[in-house]
Amino acid sequence: MMSAGDPVERSGDAEVRVVLDRVCKSFAPAGGGDRVSALQDASLSVGSGKFLALLGPSGCGKTTLLRLVDGLIQPDSGTVHVFGAPPRPGPDIGFVFQSFRLIPWAKVTRNVDFSLRDLGLTAAEREERTRRVIKMVGLTRFANAYPATLSGGMKQRVALARALAPEPKVLLMDEPFASIDAQTRELMQIELMRIWTRRRPAVLFVTHSVDEAIILADEIALMGPSPGKVIETVPVDLERPRWTYDARAEPRYVELRKHLSSRMRQFVLSDPASEFFGRDLVQPDGMGS
Amino acid sequence: MALFKRELAMLRDVLQSCGSSAVRTAFALRNLCKPPDSLMIAFYRIGFFALLMALWQVAATRMGTNVLPSPLATWRAAQTLVGEGQLIVAIGDSLTVYLSGFAIAIIVGVPLGVVMGGFRVLGKTLEVYVFALAATPRVAFIPLIIVLLGLGVEAKTFIVFLGALMPILINAYAGVLAADEELLEMARSVGTPRGRIFTSIVLPGAVPFVIVGLRIGATIGLINTVVAELYTAVRGLGGLLAIYGNTFRMAEYFVVVLTLATVGVIVTESLRYIEARVSRWRDV
Incomplete structure (x- = not known):
C-alpha cells in the first residue's frame, strides 16, 4: 500500500546525512541474565534537510537508535554513518531529550x-x-x-x-513533547516547524503519537518491537507549511492515520513483551490493515 | 508550628547522615513545607523562649538551687565569669582547637571525597576503610593520640579533626557519586570534554551534599572539642565544664553549657545560611 524506500540502496546519495545499515544492539540487563536485543537489523536513511519521524510503540528501540546516531553508544554489528563516518557526539549533532x-x-x-x-x-x-x-x-x-x-x-x-x-546539521529529538500538555504541545509543534523551515537540519524525531508524526514529518519510519527494527518507511505527502491549513481534515491524512494506527495496534497485540499480548481487542470499523 | 521547619531540618539532617539516597527525599520534604511568615516565627520563638525560662524557674525552685540554679543565678554567674575573664579565655582556647580542627578536616575531607568519587576504582578500594573508620567510636583513639601527640593543642586539634573528617569526606564522596546521569549524558552529547563535565556538572551538583557534610562535621567537631578538653589537658570550655561540674558550682556550670550551645548554634546557622545562598536556584 505504502512505498517503503530501501535505505541501503539510497545510501550512495551524496545528500544523505544519516545512514543506518543492518544495525544490531543489545544490552545486558542490570540484574544479570540473557542480553536483551533492543535493535535488530535496523536500517534507515535521512536526507539532508529532511524530517524523519521514528514512530513506534514503547520498547521498540527508538531511543537506542537515536543514541547510536549521536555516537553515545556503539552498535554491536552493522554500520551507523553520519556525514559518511561513524558519529561522534559534538556540535554537528544536536540532541533534545524528553526530560x-x-x-x-x-x-x-x-x-x-x-x-x-x-x-x-x-x-x-x-x-x-x-x-x-x-x-x-x-x-x-x-x-x-x-x-x-x-x-x-x-x-x-x-x-x-x-x-x-x-x-547542527542533524537534530535528534527523543519524544521532546511527550511530557508537555496537549495545548502547549500543538503550539510547540508549529514552533518547531517554523524553526526547522528556517534552519533546515536533518531531523530524526522519535514519537509514539501517530498524529505528531504525520503533522511534522516528510517521512515516517515505522518501528516494531521485540526486537526493535524498522518495519516500513512511509512518505508523508501533505503540503507544507501544514499549520496554515487543517491538515487533519485532508483525506490523505486520514488514510495515513488509519494505516499507521492499525499497524501500531498490531505490534502491541502481537508483542509477547506487551501487557496487551494476545488480547482480543475490537478494532474500530475500517481499521483493519 | 513555629518549630516545624526546624524539626524538619533536623529530620533532614538525620536522614542525610544515614546516606545519600535519603537526601532527595529529605529535600522534597523541605519543599513541601514552606515557612508561613518569618515575623510570626520570630514571635513564636520568643514565646517559646519565655516558656522555657518559666519552666526552668519552676524546676529550679522545686528541685532546689543546689542542683539546678535559677535563671537569674545563672545570669549573675555569667556576668562574673565574663568580668573575671575566665570565660573569654576558655572560649578562645576552645575555638582555636575547634576551628583549626574543623578547617583541617575540610581541607583534607572535601578533596579526598571528591577524588574518591571521581576515580571509581580508588573510591571502591578506599570506601570500606573509610566506612569502618567512620563506624568506630573516635573516642577509642584518644589514648593513642595522647601517646603520639601529648596533651596539648595538637592532640586536641587532631581529635576534633578526626571527628569532623568522616561526615565531610563521606558526604563529598556521596555527592560526586550522586551526579545526575541524565545531565552527564546531555553533556557528553554536546561534546563536552571529561574534565569540563566534572567541573561544570559533577562538582556543582555535589555542593549541597558537601554542605550537609560540613554541618554534621561542625556538630561532631564541637562534641569532640569538649571530649578532647576533658580527656587531655583540662582547658577551654570543656575544662571549665569539668571543674565546675566536679565542684558542684552549678550556676557556673550552666553558663558553660549555654556558651557551648551558643557556639554550636552560631556555627550551624552560618552553614545553613551559606547553604541557602548556594542553592538559591532551588527555591526561586
Whole structure:
C-alpha cells in the first residue's frame, strides 16, 4: 500500500546525512541474565534537510537508535554513518531529550551557552549566538530565569535552543513533547516547524503519537518491537507549511492515520513483551490493515 | 508550628547522615513545607523562649538551687565569669582547637571525597576503610593520640579533626557519586570534554551534599572539642565544664553549657545560611 524506500540502496546519495545499515544492539540487563536485543537489523536513511519521524510503540528501540546516531553508544554489528563516518557526539549533532535535562543551577542563558563552550568561539560570538537562539525560541524575557521557575514547554524551548545553538546539521529529538500538555504541545509543534523551515537540519524525531508524526514529518519510519527494527518507511505527502491549513481534515491524512494506527495496534497485540499480548481487542470499523 | 521547619531540618539532617539516597527525599520534604511568615516565627520563638525560662524557674525552685540554679543565678554567674575573664579565655582556647580542627578536616575531607568519587576504582578500594573508620567510636583513639601527640593543642586539634573528617569526606564522596546521569549524558552529547563535565556538572551538583557534610562535621567537631578538653589537658570550655561540674558550682556550670550551645548554634546557622545562598536556584 505504502512505498517503503530501501535505505541501503539510497545510501550512495551524496545528500544523505544519516545512514543506518543492518544495525544490531543489545544490552545486558542490570540484574544479570540473557542480553536483551533492543535493535535488530535496523536500517534507515535521512536526507539532508529532511524530517524523519521514528514512530513506534514503547520498547521498540527508538531511543537506542537515536543514541547510536549521536555516537553515545556503539552498535554491536552493522554500520551507523553520519556525514559518511561513524558519529561522534559534538556540535554537528544536536540532541533534545524528553526530560529536558537543563542544568538546574544555571540560568537560561548559561544553559543554552553550555553547548557552545567547547567550539573555540570568542565570548562575544557565544553571547551573540546565545541571544539569537533564545530569541528564536521566544524566551528573551526569561533569559535570566532559573529552570525551576519555567513551565514544561518553556524548559523544552531552552533545551531546543541549547541543541540549536551550535547550528547542527542533524537534530535528534527523543519524544521532546511527550511530557508537555496537549495545548502547549500543538503550539510547540508549529514552533518547531517554523524553526526547522528556517534552519533546515536533518531531523530524526522519535514519537509514539501517530498524529505528531504525520503533522511534522516528510517521512515516517515505522518501528516494531521485540526486537526493535524498522518495519516500513512511509512518505508523508501533505503540503507544507501544514499549520496554515487543517491538515487533519485532508483525506490523505486520514488514510495515513488509519494505516499507521492499525499497524501500531498490531505490534502491541502481537508483542509477547506487551501487557496487551494476545488480547482480543475490537478494532474500530475500517481499521483493519 | 513555629518549630516545624526546624524539626524538619533536623529530620533532614538525620536522614542525610544515614546516606545519600535519603537526601532527595529529605529535600522534597523541605519543599513541601514552606515557612508561613518569618515575623510570626520570630514571635513564636520568643514565646517559646519565655516558656522555657518559666519552666526552668519552676524546676529550679522545686528541685532546689543546689542542683539546678535559677535563671537569674545563672545570669549573675555569667556576668562574673565574663568580668573575671575566665570565660573569654576558655572560649578562645576552645575555638582555636575547634576551628583549626574543623578547617583541617575540610581541607583534607572535601578533596579526598571528591577524588574518591571521581576515580571509581580508588573510591571502591578506599570506601570500606573509610566506612569502618567512620563506624568506630573516635573516642577509642584518644589514648593513642595522647601517646603520639601529648596533651596539648595538637592532640586536641587532631581529635576534633578526626571527628569532623568522616561526615565531610563521606558526604563529598556521596555527592560526586550522586551526579545526575541524565545531565552527564546531555553533556557528553554536546561534546563536552571529561574534565569540563566534572567541573561544570559533577562538582556543582555535589555542593549541597558537601554542605550537609560540613554541618554534621561542625556538630561532631564541637562534641569532640569538649571530649578532647576533658580527656587531655583540662582547658577551654570543656575544662571549665569539668571543674565546675566536679565542684558542684552549678550556676557556673550552666553558663558553660549555654556558651557551648551558643557556639554550636552560631556555627550551624552560618552553614545553613551559606547553604541557602548556594542553592538559591532551588527555591526561586
